[in-house]
Amino acid sequence: MSEVHQNTSVKLPKNTSQKSTVDVVVVGGGIVGKACALGLAQLGLQTIQIAPDLGQSVPAPQGNQWGQRIYAFSPGTQKLLSYLQIWDAIDHSRLQPVRDMRIFGDRGEKHDQLHLSAFEAGTPQLAWIGEANLIEHTLDQASRFQNKLERISDTVNTMKVDSDGVILHLKNGSTLEAQLVVAADGANSPIRTELGISTKEESYSQSAVVANWICTNAHLETAYQWFLAGGDIVAMLPLPNKQVSMVWSTSPEHAAKLLQLDEAAWSQTFSSIANGAITEQLGDLTLNSVPATFPLRRISASRFIGPDENPKVALIGDAAHVIHPLAGQGLNLGLRDVATLLNTLSKRESFRLLNDKILLRRYERQRQGDTSAILWVTDRLKKLFSASSATEKQLRNWGLGLVNRSHFIKRRLIERALGDIDLE
Numbered sequence: 350m351s352e353v354h355q356n357t358s359v360k361l362p363k364n365t366s367q368k369s370t371v372d373v374v375v376v377g378g379g380i381v382g383k384a385c386a387l388g389l390a391q392l393g394l395q396t397i398q399i400a401p402d403l404g405q406s407v408p409a410p411q412g413n414q415w416g417q418r419i420y421a422f423s424p425g426t427q428k429l430l431s432y433l434q435i436w437d438a439i440d441h442s443r444l445q446p447v448r449d450m451r452i453f454g455d456r457g458e459k460h461d462q463l464h465l466s467a468f469e470a471g472t473p474q475l476a477w478i479g480e481a482n483l484i485e486h487t488l489d490q491a492s493r494f495q496n497k498l499e500r501i502s503d504t505v506n507t508m509k510v511d512s513d514g515v516i517l518h519l520k521n522g523s524t525l526e527a528q529l530v531v532a533a534d535g536a537n538s539p540i541r542t543e544l545g546i547s548t549k550e551e552s553y554s555q556s557a558v559v560a561n562w563i564c565t566n567a568h569l570e571t572a573y574q575w576f577l578a579g580g581d582i583v584a585m586l587p588l589p590n591k592q593v594s595m596v597w598s599t600s601p602e603h604a605a606k607l608l609q610l611d612e613a614a615w616s617q618t619f620s621s622i623a624n625g626a627i628t629e630q631l632g633d634l635t636l637n638s639v640p641a642t643f644p645l646r647r648i649s650a651s652r653f654i655g656p657d658e659n660p661k662v663a664l665i666g667d668a669a670h671v672i673h674p675l676a677g678q679g680l681n682l683g684l685r686d687v688a689t690l691l692n693t694l695s696k697r698e699s700f701r702l703l704n705d706k707i708l709l710r711r712y713e714r715q716r717q718g719d720t721s722a723i724l725w726v727t728d729r730l731k732k733l734f735s736a737s738s739a740t741e742k743q744l745r746n747w748g749l750g751l752v753n754r755s756h757f758i759k760r761r762l763i764e765r766a767l768g769d770i771d772l773e
């Protein structure tokens with residue numbers, strides 16, 4: 350039986366034969382789905398959110414044990430969370446501003462590095478680093494008080510699009526009808542599949558090993574990234590209390606080996622890679638979480654809305670695009686989808702329904718440009734740094750130094766990283 354997490358003015362079916370009609374149904378309970386459902390309800394739209402994991406609020410992270418999923422949040426994301434009125438409610442003692450980013454090439458030469466600085470760019474910070482469950486908890490708290498939002502802990506079984514809207518059949522047997530469905534159901538999006546939207550997919554044949562460490566040296570509010578020979582990438586993102594969050598992209602076989610290391614072996618590993626630069630920068634590292642691993646791939650959906658003749662569905666977040674974490678942009682990109690969708694719907698002409706084809710096309714057009722640019726850049730960077738020929742090796746390392754000397758390119762890179770969004 351599905352669990353109803355929040356009850357308000359929307360009346361849900363009490364038994365399986367009843368049907369409930371609302372403005373929008375958001376499918377998916379990740380950060381992107383939660384932010385979108387909250388934002389739609391704040392616009393005054395009767396919204397239902399469905400996901401199998403909505404039965405209980407995510408507990409607030411507490412104490413010295415930090416969450417396993419750590420993200421870099423762009424200032425654009427900060428702007429969206431402020432618009433949703435949750436940024437100030439987040440426990441800021443668990444958020445780390447990033448003032449500098451330092452990216453190192455794989456030749457071990459001093460000049461093969463790119464330095465991006467918030468001070469030089471005239472911005473207070475380049476990003477924030479924090480726990481996924483910190484944001485999810487705050488979104489859950491805000492959603493509890495939003496009387497236009499109903500949450501159902503269940504799974505969508507099947508979906509039918511007709512001329513009026515979309516009919517969703519849930520696993521518990523009940524049926525929902527909505528003008529518009531927003532698919533935030535993740536990388537394997539069942540809704541995307543049901544609509545027959547094709548995707549371009551590519552496995553990077555890499556996994557990311559993530560873990561949090563306490564370091565003896567100050568991290569100087571700097572996010573570090575080392576490209577290593579052979580295509581591995583090690584990022585160390587600063588966290589409060591002299592901690593760093595590691596994202597090490599490597600082959601699945603090596604990832605499995607890294608998960609087995611004890612503290613002494615980790616310490617030896619850190620001092621032997623990147624010519625010892627990691628230990629030199631951060632000092633001794635003590636593990637402060639259970640390491641975990643995630644497979645890495647690239648996915649881009651051919652459409653961000655349902656089929657032309659009858660769209661009525663918008664894809665957001667990983668349902669529309671999955672990128673390599675080397676730029677820490679996947680979630681930020683998904684939250685930009687949310688901002689654009691909210692903007693498009695709130696500014697619609699009074700005669701347009703929420704599922705108007707022209708409206709949905711506006712959303713798709715705006716998001717496809719930004720997404721393909723980020724997908725292209727992260728994919729090219731990943732491949733350039735995995736290539737083994739001497740020419741490519743020289744090119745990438747020389748390129749880092751060259752970009753570093755160009756204020757113009759650095760400015761453009763920072764603008765991309767800040768990920769500004771248009772919200773009124």
Ligand SMILES: Cc1cc2nc3c(=O)[nH]c(=O)nc-3n(C[C@H](O)[C@H](O)[C@H](O)COP(=O)(O)OP(=O)(O)OC[C@H]3O[C@@H](n4cnc5c(N)ncnc54)[C@H](O)[C@@H]3O)c2cc1C
Nearest residue numbers: 377378379381420421505534535666667677678679680681
């Ligand atoms: C190692 C790693 C590091 C990363 N670091 C960063 C970073 O620093 N910054 C950043 O911006 N991004 C980062 N990302 C990317 C980020 O993790 C994802 O882009 C983001 O989590 C996607 O969120 P989402 O809500 O779209 O999807 P998900 O979090 O996958 O949520 C999908 C939801 O849909 C639900 N669902 C699925 N099927 C159904 C169904 N049939 N019915 C109902 N519900 C359903 C699921 O239960 C789930 O709740 C990283 C990714 C990795 C792998």
